[in-house]
Structures are given as structure tokens and as C-alpha cells.
Amino acid sequence: MGIKIITKNCEMMSDISKFDKNINCHNFENESKLLDELKENGTVVVLGNFDGVHRGHKMILKNAIEKAKEKGYKTIVYTFNEYPSKRENRITTPVEKAFLIDKIGIECLYLEEFDNVKNFTPEEFVEKILVRKFNVKEIFCGFNFTFGKGKSGNIKTLGKIISSNYQDRIGLNIQQPVLDSENEVISSTRIRQYIKNTELLKAKELLSHNLIIIGEVIHGKKLGRTIGFPTANLKFENKIYPSFGVYGIYVQIENDENRIYHGVMNIGRNPTVDKDNLSVEAHIFDFDEDIYGKVIMVQILENIRKEVKFNSVAELKEQINSDSKFWRKRIDEKYYDTSKNR
Template structure:
């Protein structure tokens, strides 16, 4: 399995590229002429796909199935994130690429919004879907908008595509167990409330963090709990506290999996000013500075607390670790 990513700058997905380091994963520049589109034709799936949640996965699966039936390639066409909305995202572009690959997508096309923001709906269909992507089938969500000032919707898209002999499939709303529409907006709300059970229900996977291990203050090592500190990414996080997690390394095409406990917050006992994501990985003592890891968040163990001493902090981390080790065993281990 592999995915090809098309983007203005491959650094937009550097975490994913470095995490997987696979010959099956390629990053192209937006200016590259991709002959595969011309040769094969494509099934284009349109949307924002923040979080790549359960409703997103339904439309992705339909696109993959259609492409397999027709001998086309699947292309998820979305925008590279808007800088002023980074703090509201569920997934960064690398996390999005990781989930897209797991769902069998051939291409992830990260368009720069400024390049197409003034296209009329007709221009968008002609220049992007037909000329650039050679779309033979198109899929979008029921609330999809496109074109200058969001002047086009799914109904207009269907009309324009049909004039060009292209079929459009519209994904209807997908409801959760409370009969609410599954949306990225609702998922953000539940992440902020640290309702991880509900988040998993709506995403159809646990919350993920994919990032680079950087140097921290190394205070954890001095109290017997060395931690992997991740470069802090600007996005939506659950509340400050300690979480039970699994950690994945990808080496030679194989996932290596460990359990651990992660702290999100300011570490008020030792460093109250700086935000951090740091993880104590059980039974692991390798130098991984500069490497990229994936963290899967399962459970909020406790809220962030300021302790009176490092010894108190050490005792609590030990309790947290024992609790999560036992919980992992109940979950049939790793």
C-alpha cells in the first residue's frame, strides 16, 4: 500500500513522509505534470476531510470501490490548511495523509486556496476536475461548496458535471448514535470536552498525534521516567492532563508498538510556562531524538495537577503507569 501526495511544498507533510519512509509513498509538486491522470482517468473525492471521520470514510470507501470497478485512480482533492485556522484543526496534513493511506486512497492533492479562490464554479470544473485531474467520476458531501465566495454547491456541481458527461455521487448526512449529523465541528467540541469515547465513535478511530521527537528539559529522565517530547503542533487538543496511549514507530515496513502515558499541558510542577506533549514509553530506552512517531490516544487517566515536589510527581507517574499497564493487558496487550 502507498499514497502519492501532491502539494506546493512537501514540508506540508514532512511528518508523514519521515514517519513512513517508504518507497511506495511519493510527494510531487503541484507544478508536476502527472501523466497517470491522463492515462487512467480518476475518481475525484472533494472535501475538507478534517479528522477524516466516519462520514468521510464512507465517501472514501465509495470512491475506492468505484475506482477499482472502472480501473481509475482515486484522488482526494482538498485545500492545504488555512494558516489562520490551524488552531481549530483535528488533524494536521500529515495525520490526514496517514489516515487517507489506510483507507486505500491513491492520491492526496493539497491545493493552495489562493490559486483557485477566484474560480467560478464552471472554471473550477473545467480547469481542475477536467483538465488537471481528468475526472471520470466525482464524489462530494451533501454540504460541499466551491467556487468564488462559495457560489457553488452540490446541486450546481452535478449540473455542470453532467453537461460534461461526468457523474456526481453526493454523500448524504451520516448520523451518530444520538441521531446527530457527524461533523468535524461536533468532533472538535467533544475533543475540547475530553470526551474521548464520543470522539472515537465519530472518528471511527482514536485521536492521533503524529510528530517529531525534540529535545526537552530531560527532567523526566532524572526522576526515572524519560519522555519523548513532541514538537508542539497548533491544533485542537483535549484538556491538559495525563493520557493512556500507544506509540508507533515505523521501521523497515513494520510497525513497532509500545504502550505509554502522555502528558499534554504545561507541566506545572517543573515548567509552568511552556506547552508540551511528552510521552513516557514503557520498556523503551532508545535515542529517538529527531525521529517521527505516531501516538494513539485511548483514555484520559487524570487531569493536570501541580505537585509540591518532584518526589510527589514521580509517585504519581508511577501510579499512572501501573494503571495503564494493567489496562493495556485488559485490552489484550499490544
């Protein structure tokens, strides 16, 4: 069984439901029956942003799952669908976040709308959301968690509210900082900087998975097909991308997600032919099926080269051929066994 997503508009999350048929989405207006089932015996609610779903996030999620199994509760991750003014600075879209959280084994992902709760005091948030809506028995959050209007509450506030108003009937579990190999705190902020600097191996160390892009294949200019390198085009989302250029990738396709294809991808403006539009285009090796409208997941493995403007389409074709040959050799050296590089 896949994760159950509760959100304002399931259309926004349709890509994940198409990519993984086990994942179900429920709109807010239809949430009551599902929540009644989830909260019947109590829930473990995990609070936070979870951008990137990095190693620190995974630890708190796994600890929550262990507690839920021990107590016979259901697990819910409560987070915002979008954080105000942060879309262009996010590691993962809501769809990508849902995919990563599902793989850990959480039962429900509740994507709240910020405007619904932005004026709640810390006390109102605990009573109206955690107690009434979720019948919470255990709360998990990070050491730097804040909540309530204007971020007026923190973990100390939360502890005081629980002890004062609920006579310690609710358990509070605080995740301490998780450190990397250099004894530095793993954080989404550091990962964002690594991505911006195209330091993919450092980002992967903190994430414990490759940087991913999930999206529906859309129609592009179809130039790639005319020069012998057909591409799957994805919408350029508001999120952090590594620097413009060409990358070696894994690709998984809707209804065939257990198979991993190799390929190369261009992120950028395509300055040779289409300098005004940002694009994400994946050329999948040894693949010639029509996948327009299907959802794919791309795992970014390595940067091959930076984006370059060529003098002609012929020069561009020659370079793409060179990139593909280079990456096929790199696959033989390191990436042939896909199970070891995810």
C-alpha cells in the same frame, strides 16, 4: 504501495514520508509526470475537507475506490493544505490526514494552496482543476460541499455545470449524511467538541479510530530522564487537543511501525517545572532507545487525570509512578490486545 501526495512543499509533509516509507511526496513543480500517469484513463476525484477522516469521510472514500475499480480509474482526494484561520480548530494536521487517508487505499492526495484557487468561479474550478488537471470522470463529494469564490457553488451548482457544459460525461456522486448510533449526523464539528470536552470514547465512535498525534521527537528539558521517566517530546501543533492532563496511549515508531508500545503521555504546560511552554510528552513503557529525530505516532486511549501543579519534583515523580502503575493495570484489563483497540 502507499499514497502519492502532491503539495507545494514536501518538507511540510516529511514526517509522514519518514514514518511510512511507502508514502511518496511530490512538489507542485514536479507534478506533471505523476498527474499524466494518474489521469491517463480518467480519475475519480473526491472533494472535501476531511478533517479527522471520520466515519462519514471513510464511507465516501471507500465508495470512490469501488467506483474507480469498477471503471478502471485512479482515485484522487483534492483538499486544501490549510484552510484560512482554521489551524487551531482542526482535528488532524495535513500529515495526520494523509496517514489516515492512505490507510483507506486512496492513490493520490492533492493538497491545494487556498490562494491558488480562491478567486475561481465554480465554472472555472470545474474546468481548470477537475477537467483539465485531473481528467475527472466521476466526482464524489458530501451533501454540504461548497466551492468557488466565496463558497458561491454547492452540489446543485455542480450538477448544473456538469449537465450544461459536459453533457453528463462526468458522474456526480453525492454522499448523504452518515448517522451515529443515536441517529445524529456524524460531523467534524461534533468531534471537535467531544475532543475539547475530553469525551474520547464519543470522539472515537464518530471517527472509528483513536485520536492520533504524529510528529518528530524533539529535544526537551530532559527532566524526565533524570527522575527515571524518560519522555519523547513532540512539538505542540496548532490543532485541537483534549484537556491538559495525563493519558494512556499506544505508540508506534518510525521504521518499527508494526510494533505497538504502551505508555502514558502528558499534554499541557508542565506547571511544576515549565509552566510557560505547552508540550506533548510520551513516556514509553519498557523502552530505552534513542529516538530523537524519529517520527512517532501516538494513539490517545483514555484520560488518566487532569493536569496538576505539584509542590516539588519529588511529588511529581511519585505521581508519574502512580500514573504508570495505574495504566499498566488498565492495560492488563483492556488494552493488552492492541488489535482490538485501534
